[in-house]
Every structure is written in structure tokens, then in C-alpha cells.
Amino acid sequence: MEDKQTLKQDISPECRERSNSAEPSCVSMKSDRSMEQPVQLEGGHTSTDLSDRSNSPVSSCVSMKSDRSMEQPVQLERGHTSTDLSDRSNSPESSCVSMKSDRSMEQPVQFEGGHTSTDLSTFRLNLLKKFQCLCEGTATQGNPTLLNEIYTELYITESESGEINNEHEVRQIETHSRRTATEDTPIKYNNIFRPLPRQDKAIRTVLTKGVAGIGKTVSVQKFIVDWAEGKENQDVQLIFPLPFRELNLMKDKTLSLSDLLYNFFPETKQMEISSDEYKVLFIFDGLDECRLSLDFQSNVRLCDVSESASVDELLMNLIVGNLLPSALIWITSRPAAADLVPSECVHRVTEVRGFSxxxxxxxxxxxxxxxxxxxxxxxxxxxxxxxxxxxxxxxxxxxxxxxxxxxxxxxxxxxxxxxxxxxxxxxxxxxxxIKHEKDYETKVKDKDMILRLGKLAFEQLVKGNLIFYEEDMRECGIDETEASVYSGLCTQIFRQESGLNQGKVFCFVHLTIQEHLAALYAHFFTNNINLFEKTKESLLSEILNLRKYVSLSEMHRKAVDEALQSKNGHLDLFLRFLVGLSLESNQTLLRELLTRTGRCSYNKEETVQYIKQKITENRSPERSINLFHCLNELGDDSLMQEIQDYLTSKKIRETKLSSSQWSALVYVLLTSEQEMDVFVLKKFIGSQNTADEVILKLLPVIKESRSVQLYDCGVTDKGCVDLTSALRSNPSHLRELNLSKNNLGDSGVKLLSDGLKDTYCKLETLQLSDCRVTDEGCAALASALRSNSSHLKELNLAINKLQVTGVNLLSDGLKDSHCKLKKLRLSYCGVTGEACAALTSALRSNPSHLRELDLNGNKLGDSGVKLLSDLLRDPHCKLETLGLYNCGVTGEGCAALASALRSNPSHLRELNLKGNNLRDSDVKLLSDMKDDYGLQTLLF
CATH class of the missing domain: 1.10.8 (Helicase, Ruva Protein; domain 3)
Structure with a gap:
């Protein structure tokens, strides 16, 4: 009771007022919040007005808060700050055993060494104070808001591996916008360490990835608050949030893990962290911001929390499990840095997807x-x-x-x-x-501050930095005090944090804001100097020294070239902003704020034509997507409109498209509001375009589609080369591929089989009916089924000349423990009774996942059916549907089937015996058994 009273007193009046309100647990922002000033904290720090996020009744969703880049830490005693640890979706279920609601009234428990449960309550209370509130409003008002009142669940998914996507993060968002929820395995943030159903592996280390601003840190903060309030994960006694941006400030320190924790959490001094007394969770937020040398190949092995070492060695040994092997580890990161931790050290990879x-x-x-x-x-x-x-x-x-x-x-x-x-x-x-504070008189003009921030943004963008430090600020002429209080420009676009009195960390609210300011600097303040002239020295300092003047059109050309050469597209958004700022309408908006500095006359059409030229020259339509976005920024949609007209008139099949038109078609399809979950090739092939050509040209669309229908389109093994690349794409969205009635041959099937083995491939259904597959192709498919990365659930090989050898090879694949095939179609494949022996042997294997077997149109005869009947009696066989249409079955085979149906267990629910030589008595025998033995569908 004492703890609760203390907590109530520590919460600000504003928070108490909100917590007593009958309003729902997510409070909307005030309509005029955009004009509010951030909260002034100790040391001149400010909280950014970033506590806006919408609530949703949908459980698998998102936080109204963005991620930590939108919040300022609260200044605590001893100079400690709370970092905006925040991003994960909530769950009404507890992943562990919950504490009783009245636990605060229990008597302290005496532990070894004289510690009591009161010590843990104090630790828990301090964390709650640190993370319970998010600040919004003006400095004079002060308006702290309880996190629980504005939090809405984020949509988080579990990934198969720590796969890295090197595209620009906005491009990743564009890709994710096309994905359907059925592709993902959702997971609640409070269940982050809890195995999913049918998962028996223990989860010690979780890596959560997501693009900047998507909500990683807010979920972490919500996890901590729920734990500190006694709601969730109560089997954990201690949670240590250790953000990388604060750990960076201690990179030159040598100390023990105990000392490190004491620096961050003084109340842990008397706690024996290494004992079994405590179950501990370490949260390392912002791996992408890490400036420590995390060398996982290091031979330095630490097993004692009192051993001294560098901070990076301490972290490495914690993550690997040498130090505190029973401790839980949670790491958050932007996707580009997720591979800094070896995959073998990570037991679960999750991804925050943002708003649905x-x-x-x-x-x-x-x-x-x-x-x-x-x-x-x-x-x-x-x-x-x-x-x-x-x-x-x-x-x-x-x-x-x-x-x-x-x-x-x-x-x-x-x-x-x-x-x-x-x-x-x-x-x-x-x-x-936004007006300055009344008692503050700024000496810096708007233009000068934007110039300095733009210079900082550009320099750090070139270096690939999202966060930076005091020395970076000084190099750009930015005084931190001026930046922290200057209007709304610095406090809402730009933020700073202090950690452990070791120094200060700075960043822009979001990467896109940094990119916009960098483009603004390049356009307005560089006098058209060549920003893209490669030199051995720092790019920015060199160009400022050279002062090499070029026209704006030439600057755009060089920026386009530079962006196209980037492997990860890190200049894509910068380029969009750069060309967009050249429009007179945008310059008019900024005219009062920024004085144009010697800008030469500019012809927009020159830039438009150069971009179109690059679209024509670029062989990859995928790399041209950003160029179309640039045309959109320039207000030119001529290429896109032309393609839209072709699509509307349905003349696309009869039109010989140029390379730029193909690229425009890709862009239109990928940015269309119509879902492209199903891609149908026949809509685009005609007298002017072969199937293989269209597959190559529209490969980016195929890669983004869930189902690709290529039935009877004239696809050859040449087209299979490109389809294989789609199966291997990262991330891979393709779940169904229908290639039936195409002349693929064994060569094409071998290529596809190689794609099925790829770790990124998630294909579940493969249709290869009537594709001229023989035993050679079967060998390749069997090898793919044995692959430990195989997700294939349905395989259709009907109307192919497999014969006995081919079926035997497939059967070897079915036996493998990695094979997850549930449906196999082998109708009209020349399967005989002899081939049934290998097939039934495979289906007796443990485990066998096959539930549907189509053997229609094969000459199995009674001998083959008897083998299948013996299989149905086997306890390992879970077959539910069996197709035996026109298989030469007589009364003898029918009797064997009837005997199998009487067996226990028999899971068969559907049996097709049409087109066989059955007598009326045979039909009656099975018909009489239908209802008694669970058979739901019986066809004669």
C-alpha cells in the first residue's frame, strides 16, 4: 500500500488527473498541438512534442507514439535520463505468471545477503517513474501524459531469420504496404520471449528490427511500464534498459558488469546479479546507433560479473551468453544494422511494421x-x-x-x-x-539556423549517421543551448539527450527530416557547388573548399547518377527532396524564410528529360522506381498517364512498349491502390510480347505479388531463371506459383528447385502440371523437399511422365523430416503398383505431413490399392483425401479399402473411386461404412 501511495504522489497532477479519467486508454492529441512548445527540462533540455499516435481497437496494430526519436528523456537524479525506449505491440495475455494485484501489501521477503523484496520494489518503482509518462505541450504549461493512456498496439511479426534488406527504409515501407496480414506471424510485445504454439525452443535473445520512427522504442517502454506495474512478465525480477546511444558515451571505459549496472542503476549496488536469486532482462535499444566495436570473434571470455573489461566486451559476452547465461536479452535495431549480431546468437527475430x-x-x-x-x-x-x-x-x-x-x-x-x-x-x-519563449531572446536568424542544421544533416547523411555528438554540432557552428530553445525548428525537428553526465547525443526526429534539411542545404546554401564530386577527403569539407560552381540542372544530373549508383538507395529520399525543392511553388513557400543565394535560372524540363533518359537506359525497372517518384515531385506524370491509358483501354497486350514504358508500367502497378496480390501474366502477353520477356520486365511486380498465375503462357526455362530470382528475393512475398501447361522441362524445374532451397524462399504452392517433367526433374524437387528451408505445402505434378523412377525419387524427399508437404498431385503420371510401394513407405515415415494424395488416372490396380490400404491402417499416416479415379480398382481392392476404413486410426475423410470396375456389392460395402467410420465424401 505504501508503494502505491508513493507512486501516486510521484505522478504529476496532470498525469493523476488523466489516470482518474473515464476516457479510454488512448487520448487523442489536442487539435492545436502542432503549435505547442516542447517541455523545458533540467539542463536546458526539451521534450519534443512527439506524443501523438492514434489508438485502435484492432489488437495487432500500432502505437500512437512513434519511436524514441519523437520523445525526450526525463531528467532524473544523478544526471540519468530515460531514453525513449519504446516500440512493441501489447497483449491482453500475460507471457508469464502475473503477480497478485495486492502484492504491494505483502510483507518484504528476506533473501540471502540481507536483501528484501522492498529492494526490488524500489527498483521497480524507479523504472516506473522513469518510463510512465510521455511529455507534450508548452514549456510553461507542462503536460506529461501517462503512456498507458496514449499507447496503441503496434503490428509486430515474427521473422524466420535475421534477413537484411539493404533498400532505403522508405522503399521498405512501400514494400510492406503491399503485404497482407496472412503472410505474417503476429506476436504481442508482452509475449516477446514466449514461444508460439508448436514451438518448443527456449527464447533467450530477441532481435526486434524496424525502420526509423516505426515504434520499436515505444514498445520497449510499454513492456517496461507493464512489468513495473505488475501486469506482465512477473517471472522477471529485474529489467535493465541500456540504450546504445548512452552506452556509446562509455566506450572508452574499463569496468565490470556490476559497475556498469551501478552507473546506470545505483540501487543495484547491494544486489547479487550473478546469483540465481534474480531472473534478469537486459534491453539494448538502438543497435543501429552503436559506436562500440562489437567483435563476436573476440577471444575475450568473461564469466564473472566482477571481471573488468571494455564496455563492448561486456556486451558481447552478455549477448553470447558467457556472462549471465540465464539472462534474457532484447535488442532493437533498424534493419540495416540487424546483422551486427550473429544469427546463431539470436533465438527470435521480430519486426515492427508500423500502422496497418x-x-x-x-x-x-x-x-x-x-x-x-x-x-x-x-x-x-x-x-x-x-x-x-x-x-x-x-x-x-x-x-x-x-x-x-x-x-x-x-x-x-x-x-x-x-x-x-x-x-x-x-x-x-x-x-x-512557432514563437520563442517569452523570456528568451534569440540571436540567430531563421536562415542561419536552417543553414547550420542543413549542413549538419547533409554531412551526417553522407557519413550514414542518424545520431551525432557535440563535436559534430560544433563543426557546423551549432550551439547546443541555442538549438535546444530556438523556436519549434530545433525542438521539434531536432532533439538532444544527455546520458549519465558523460556527454550529449543529438539526432533529428526522423531520417526523412534529416534528408529534407540536407536537400534544402544542397539547394539553397551551396551556391550550386558540386556536391557529388568524389574526393579522398571528407565529401562536405572538400566541396566547401573547392567551391566548384555548377548549374542546378547539372547538380540534379549528378545527384541522379549518384543515387542510381548507390547499392542500398541511401540517397533516394534526398534526391526526391532535392528535385522537388527546385519547383517554383516550393521556393515561393520558402522565400521569406530563405534568401536565394545566387541561384541561376533553372529549366525544370532539363531535369525531367534527364530522369526519363536514365529510366530508358536503366535495365532494371526496379531501380527506376525512385526516378518515377522524382518525376512525381516535379509534377510530370506523362509516362505514367500513358501507361494508365493503355491499361484502361486493355491495349497493353497489343502494344510494343519501350524500356521506359515498361518501367512506367512497373511503377504504376506497384503504386496502384488496387491490390496486386495476384499477378496474372496473360493480361500482359500478346503478339508483341513473349511470356519470358514480360516476366523479366515485370519482375519487380512479380516479387511483390503473393500469387503468380502463369498457366499456359508459353514460359520456358529462360523465364524460370527470373522466377528463381523472385523466389530468392529478400524479403520474399511469393506464396503461390502456377506454371502448369508450360514447356519448362527438367532444366526449368531444376532452376525452380534451386530457388526453393533458398533461405529467403517462402513458397507454399507450386503448380507444375503438364510441364514435361521427368525423373530428372523429380530428383531436383526431392532435393528441395529435403532442404531445411523448405516451406512447400502443395506440389502439383499431374500429367508428367514420372514413371516408377520419378515417384521413387519424390518418395525419398517425402520421408525427410524437413519436408512439410501436405498436398501431392500425381494424377496421370504413369504411377503403377510398383511405384506405390515407395510412396506408401514414405507416407509411413514419422513425421508425415501429407493430408491429400491425388493418384487419379494411374494404373495402380488392386496391388497398388492394397498397399495404400495398408498405409491407411498405419498410425503415422494422417491422410485425409485420396483420389483413385480410373485406377483399375476392382472388388479385391475395394475390400482392402473397406478393411482399412475399419481400422483405428483411419483419418480418411474423402475417397474418390469413380471410373473403376466396381460391382454394386462393392459400392454398397463402402457406402454402408461411410457414416460409421468418419468418411464424409465417397465418390463412385
Whole structure:
């Protein structure tokens, strides 16, 4: 009771008022929140107004908060700060045994060494104080909000492996927007260490990945709060949140794990962390921000928490399990850095996906009080595919709500933003116009501050840094005190944190804001110097020294070339913003804020034509997608409109498309609001285009599709080369591939089998009916079925000349423990009674997953059917559907089947015996048994 009273007193009046409210657990933002100032904390630090996220009744969804980049840590005693540890979806179920609700009233438990349960309660209470509130509002008002009141579950999925996607993070978001929920295995954040049904592996280390701003850190924070309140995961006694951005500040320190924990958590000094007394969870948030040398090949082995070593060696030994092997480990990271931890050290990989489609709307309805205005904003965002896709990122929803709510509610003049550049430019203006605090007199002009921030943004973008430190700020002429209080520009776009009095860490609210400022700097403040001239020295310092002047068109050309050469597309968004800022409409918006500096006359058409030229030259339509986004930023949709006309008139099959038109078709299909879960090749092939050519040209679309239908299209083994690359793509979305009635031959099937073996392949259904497959192709497929990465559930090989050898080879694959095949179709494949022997032997294997076997049109005879009947009696056989149409079965075979049906167990539910030489008495024998032995469908 004492603990509860203490907690109640420690919560601010505002939080207490909200916690006593009858309102739902997710409070919408005030409609005027975009104009509020951040909270002023000790040491001049500010909280960014980033506590906006919509709530949703859908459980597998998202947090109204973005991720830690949207929140400032709270200043605690001894200089400690809470990092915005936040991103994971909630669950009504506890992953562990819950404490009783009245546990706070129990008497302290005496542990060895004199410790009591009160020590743990104090630790728990301190964490709750640190993470329970998120701050929003002006510095003078102060408006801390309980996390529980604004949190909505994030959509989190379990991944098969720690696969790395090197695309730009916005491109990953665009890809994820096309995925259906049925492709994923959802997992609740509070069950993060709990195995899923039918998983018997223990989970010690979890890696959670997700793009910047998607909600990783907010989930971590919610996990901690639920634990500290006694709601979830109560088998864990201690949770140690150790964000990498704070650990970075101790990279030169040598100390023991006990000392490290004492530095962060002074109340642990008397605790024996190494004993079995405590079950411990370490949370390492922000692996992508790590500046420590995590060398997992190191020979340094630490087993004692009192042994001293460097911080990176301590972390490595913790993660590997040398130190505290029973401790749980949770690591969060952006995708690009997820492979810094070896896969063998990770027991579960999860991914935060951000807002689902329903939650996008839910966010705006919750955060904007005027529902009519919310509807208008939602409709506007849906009208722009590029903006609507970006709404998967919670931070972007906050930016859009800030801009559109102000523009539409105040009836401001000017065009409502339809492109990313317009949206971010309006956001910059709104933040810059926020008034200074009354008692603060700034000495820095808006233009100068934007120049300095832009320089910092560009330099850190070139280096690939999302976070930076005091020395980085000083190099760009930024005074941290000025930055922390200057208008809304720095406090809402730019944020800082302090950790352990060791130093300060800085970052922009989101990567896209950094990219926009970097483009702004390149466009307005560099006098058209050649930003892309490669030198041995620092790119930025060299170009500033050279002061090499070029025209804006030439600068765009070099930026386009540089972006196309990037393997991971890290300049894609920068390029979009750069070309978008060249439009007169965007320059007009910024004219009062930024004075143009010697800008030469600019002809937009030169940039448009150069981009179209690159689209024509680029052999990969996939790499051209961002160039089409750039054309959209420039207001040129001529290529896309041309393709839309072809699609609408259904003349696409008869049209000989140029390479640029093929690229435009890819872009239109991938950005269409119509779902492309099913790709049908026949819509695009005709007299002008062969199947193999279309597969190559539309490969990016095929890679994004769940089902690819290529039935009777004239596909050859040449087309199989490209289809194999789709099976191997990362991430792989393809679940069904129908190639029936194509002349693939064994060569084509071998290629596909290689794709099935790939670790990224998730194909579940493969249709190869009438594809001229022989025993050679069967050998390749059997090898794929034995692969430990095989996800194949259904295989159709009907109307192929497999004969006895081919069936024997397939049977070897079916026996393997890695094979998960549930449906096998071998109708009209020349299967004989002899081949049935190998097949039935395979289906007796343990485990055998096969539930449906189609042997229609094969000359099995009674000998083959007797073997199948013996199989049905076997306890390992779980066959539910058996097709024996036109298989030469007589009364003798029918009697064997009847005997098998009487056996226990027999799981058979459907039996097809049409087209066989059965007498009336045979039919009656089986018909009389139908209801008594569980047979649901019997065909004669």
C-alpha cells in the first residue's frame, strides 16, 4: 500500500488527473498541438512534442507514439535520463505468471545477503517513474501524459531469420504496404520471449528490427511500464534498459558488469546479479546507433560479473551468453544494422511494421477532434499514393496531422501538399513560425539556423549517421543551448539527450527530416557547388573548399547518377527532396524564410528529360522506381498517364512498349491502390510480347505479388531463371506459383528447385502440371523437399511422365523430416503398383505431413490399392483425401479399402473411386461404412 501511495504522489497532477479519467486508454492529441512548445527540462533540455499516435481497437496494430526519436528523456537524479525506449505491440495475455494485484501489501521477503523484496520494489518503482509518462505541450504549461493512456498496439511479426534488406527504409515501407496480414506471424510485445504454439525452443535473445520512427522504442517502454506495474512478465525480477546511444558515451571505459549496472542503476549496488536469486532482462535499444566495436570473434571470455573489461566486451559476452547465461536479452535495431549480431546468437527475430491500413485512419480520427476535418485529411492523403504509403510510419502521421490540420482548419491560402517535398516544406515553416519563449531572446536568424542544421544533416547523411555528438554540432557552428530553445525548428525537428553526465547525443526526429534539411542545404546554401564530386577527403569539407560552381540542372544530373549508383538507395529520399525543392511553388513557400543565394535560372524540363533518359537506359525497372517518384515531385506524370491509358483501354497486350514504358508500367502497378496480390501474366502477353520477356520486365511486380498465375503462357526455362530470382528475393512475398501447361522441362524445374532451397524462399504452392517433367526433374524437387528451408505445402505434378523412377525419387524427399508437404498431385503420371510401394513407405515415415494424395488416372490396380490400404491402417499416416479415379480398382481392392476404413486410426475423410470396375456389392460395402467410420465424401 505504501508503494502505491508513493507512486501516486510521484505522478504529476496532470498525469493523476488523466489516470482518474473515464476516457479510454488512448487520448487523442489536442487539435492545436502542432503549435505547442516542447517541455523545458533540467539542463536546458526539451521534450519534443512527439506524443501523438492514434489508438485502435484492432489488437495487432500500432502505437500512437512513434519511436524514441519523437520523445525526450526525463531528467532524473544523478544526471540519468530515460531514453525513449519504446516500440512493441501489447497483449491482453500475460507471457508469464502475473503477480497478485495486492502484492504491494505483502510483507518484504528476506533473501540471502540481507536483501528484501522492498529492494526490488524500489527498483521497480524507479523504472516506473522513469518510463510512465510521455511529455507534450508548452514549456510553461507542462503536460506529461501517462503512456498507458496514449499507447496503441503496434503490428509486430515474427521473422524466420535475421534477413537484411539493404533498400532505403522508405522503399521498405512501400514494400510492406503491399503485404497482407496472412503472410505474417503476429506476436504481442508482452509475449516477446514466449514461444508460439508448436514451438518448443527456449527464447533467450530477441532481435526486434524496424525502420526509423516505426515504434520499436515505444514498445520497449510499454513492456517496461507493464512489468513495473505488475501486469506482465512477473517471472522477471529485474529489467535493465541500456540504450546504445548512452552506452556509446562509455566506450572508452574499463569496468565490470556490476559497475556498469551501478552507473546506470545505483540501487543495484547491494544486489547479487550473478546469483540465481534474480531472473534478469537486459534491453539494448538502438543497435543501429552503436559506436562500440562489437567483435563476436573476440577471444575475450568473461564469466564473472566482477571481471573488468571494455564496455563492448561486456556486451558481447552478455549477448553470447558467457556472462549471465540465464539472462534474457532484447535488442532493437533498424534493419540495416540487424546483422551486427550473429544469427546463431539470436533465438527470435521480430519486426515492427508500423500502422496497418485501418490504423492510419484511426490515428487521424483520434488525434483530430473535428471529425469532418479528419475525414477531409484522410481523403486527401488517400488521393496521393506516395503520402498514403508513408503513413505506415507513425512519425509521418504526426507530420501530416500537424501540417494538414493547420492548413485546412485555418483556411490558409496555397496548395494543399500532395508530394513529400511539399509536406516537409510546410512542416518546416510551421515549426519555424512557432514563437520563442517569452523570456528568451534569440540571436540567430531563421536562415542561419536552417543553414547550420542543413549542413549538419547533409554531412551526417553522407557519413550514414542518424545520431551525432557535440563535436559534430560544433563543426557546423551549432550551439547546443541555442538549438535546444530556438523556436519549434530545433525542438521539434531536432532533439538532444544527455546520458549519465558523460556527454550529449543529438539526432533529428526522423531520417526523412534529416534528408529534407540536407536537400534544402544542397539547394539553397551551396551556391550550386558540386556536391557529388568524389574526393579522398571528407565529401562536405572538400566541396566547401573547392567551391566548384555548377548549374542546378547539372547538380540534379549528378545527384541522379549518384543515387542510381548507390547499392542500398541511401540517397533516394534526398534526391526526391532535392528535385522537388527546385519547383517554383516550393521556393515561393520558402522565400521569406530563405534568401536565394545566387541561384541561376533553372529549366525544370532539363531535369525531367534527364530522369526519363536514365529510366530508358536503366535495365532494371526496379531501380527506376525512385526516378518515377522524382518525376512525381516535379509534377510530370506523362509516362505514367500513358501507361494508365493503355491499361484502361486493355491495349497493353497489343502494344510494343519501350524500356521506359515498361518501367512506367512497373511503377504504376506497384503504386496502384488496387491490390496486386495476384499477378496474372496473360493480361500482359500478346503478339508483341513473349511470356519470358514480360516476366523479366515485370519482375519487380512479380516479387511483390503473393500469387503468380502463369498457366499456359508459353514460359520456358529462360523465364524460370527470373522466377528463381523472385523466389530468392529478400524479403520474399511469393506464396503461390502456377506454371502448369508450360514447356519448362527438367532444366526449368531444376532452376525452380534451386530457388526453393533458398533461405529467403517462402513458397507454399507450386503448380507444375503438364510441364514435361521427368525423373530428372523429380530428383531436383526431392532435393528441395529435403532442404531445411523448405516451406512447400502443395506440389502439383499431374500429367508428367514420372514413371516408377520419378515417384521413387519424390518418395525419398517425402520421408525427410524437413519436408512439410501436405498436398501431392500425381494424377496421370504413369504411377503403377510398383511405384506405390515407395510412396506408401514414405507416407509411413514419422513425421508425415501429407493430408491429400491425388493418384487419379494411374494404373495402380488392386496391388497398388492394397498397399495404400495398408498405409491407411498405419498410425503415422494422417491422410485425409485420396483420389483413385480410373485406377483399375476392382472388388479385391475395394475390400482392402473397406478393411482399412475399419481400422483405428483411419483419418480418411474423402475417397474418390469413380471410373473403376466396381460391382454394386462393392459400392454398397463402402457406402454402408461411410457414416460409421468418419468418411464424409465417397465418390463412385
Amino acid at each position: 491500413e485501418p490504423q492510419k485512419e484511426e490515428y487521424f480520427r483520434k488525434s483530430i477532434s473535428d471529425q469532418s476535418l479528419a475525414d477531409t485529411i484522410i481523403s486527401h492523403l488517400k488521393s496521393s499514393r506516395s503520402l498514403h504509403i508513408m503513413c505506415h510510419i507513425p512519425v509521418f502521421c504526426w507530420i501530416s496531422a500537424t501540417v494538414l490540420e493547420k492548413m485546412l482548419s485555418e483556411a490558409e491560402s496555397g496548395e494543399i501538399p500532395k508530394t513529400l517535398t511539399q509536406m516537409y516544406t510546410h512542416f518546416l515553416i510551421i515549426q519555424t513560425n
